[in-house]
Amino acid sequence: MSATRIQVVRNARVMRAALLVFLALAAAGCSPRRVAEGLLLGSQFVRTANLAYGEQDRQRLDVYRPRTVRQGAPVVVFLYGGRWQSGSKDEYRLLGDALTRRGMVAVIPEYRLYPQVRFPAWVQDAALAVRWARDNAARYGGDPDNLVVVGHSAGAHTAALLALDERWLREAGVPAGAVRGFAALAGPVDTVWTDADVQALMGPAEGWPATYPATHVDGVEPPLLLLHGSGDRTVSPQSSARLAARIRERGGCARAILYPGVGHVQIIVAAAVPGTSSAPVLGDLTTFVRDPRAMACRGESAR
Template sequence: MTRRGRVRAVLLAALALAAGGCSPRRMAEGLLLGSHFVRTPGLPYGAEARQRLDVYRPRTVRRGAPVVVFLYGGRWQSGSADEYRLLGDAMTRRGWIAVVADYRLYPAVRFPAWVQDAALAVRWARDNAARFGGDPENVVVVGHSAGAHTAALLALDERWLREAGVPAGAVRGFAALAGPVDTVWTDPDVQALMGPPAGWPATYPATHVDGTEPPLLLLHGADDETVSPRSSLRLAARIQERGGCARAIVYRGVGHVKIIVAAAVPRISSAPVLDDLAAFVRDPRGTACPATPAALNR
């Protein structure tokens, strides 16, 4: 196979990865995973079976490396940390400690169980960062899709991290990829897992905007047919109107799956998703604060 053909095959495999194809995902991992990192899987952050997380660290860790906690998507009903080895590979290439957390899912639980789990995972990451060479004062939370919704709630409704024992201001920033962050629930399965309608306002990140939240980066694909990019654009504008720090970036030609593929396998994507995340990890406030435009198209 030519190099071009190999790259195309890997791209197709990576897309299948994000869509849940096990065998193609393993093929992509076999072709692309490096030897520069160490993965420690299945560490408990709570007593429940799904309260487990995987830690990725570079083999050579620079002192005080940033710690990135990643929350995957799956419509609050599916997903596994094991599916994100390529993302761990990509993040450790940037010198980060990556923490990929599993969490409880519907129908075993309903809202807010997964938000509570994510907050506990953040607490664990902060408490254990130094064990893996990370800086407990340099933690950023990143989520995709349903995980992006959770990340946005952690950023905007301070009670979840507070109840988990995370001090105010302990997380430097939050990034949401393709998240339903400013919307209303219309699909019956999502309505069911979010609980009684009277409680839905609390599940909407936009409900909690007051201008005092930590920096929030909202990344979205212009071609996303699962979650409209208007969701991210609206929330960024709403936060900036209140004097808070938020920025939305919309990528041309990118859909709901391709945005996480671009983050996990940047060498086969033209969308600079990982570069934009890296800029945010370096300087959340400088990247997202009101001096910057509320939205940017790439």
């Protein structure tokens, strides 16, 4: 057996053993996320926590950078999900770890949530976080001219709005074209609001068209990558497929990738802990960050 094959087998055994321990501790009542972090977090990154990007309590962010980062690393601003009502940057240490392993600087902000605020507060916060990342990336080894925004679920909706409705970044002071691309994972990006709680947090019904990313498609968007699992029962994968088709029909650059059988949570787990899934979410994101236009202009595909 070759040395490479032996290493692959060893890695697979270690992963299986780690997952068994994870399941045992989770069954015993321990936090699955904390157990996973204890098992899987590496030491190759440096985390700088709770940096202010605004004056509000939740306008704080964490920066993850490779411990041996060279100046000029790509920068990813990641917007987490939580139905615009929950979530915390502290839940995404494994994602910060995964991105730094690929040579990126990751910026993960908190943002204001319902019921304390309604739309568009979290979009405004995300835009301010992007402004902060552009202004401060070089201090952490990042390239401010190589900036990509990624979001999952509700965060994917925000990322799509930042991509398609230029006013949010413009009002935050981000120059046009400063973000090279946007990626949305399992986002409600081409849909209508039907659930009462979402209708409430999006504000009066007459304003809902402005909350729909598809409303703002004009064909001159930055590259947009839409990743979704075909097994998603929370947000229909057709939401991503429809938006990509709309953008391409108008002459824009967008690509939807559907992963067979992958669910709503599985897709972000696959990005944060790639060894637990056959869906190449982290690989596709890495390819996109390296060259957003080349990746997004290929059109729709399934894995």
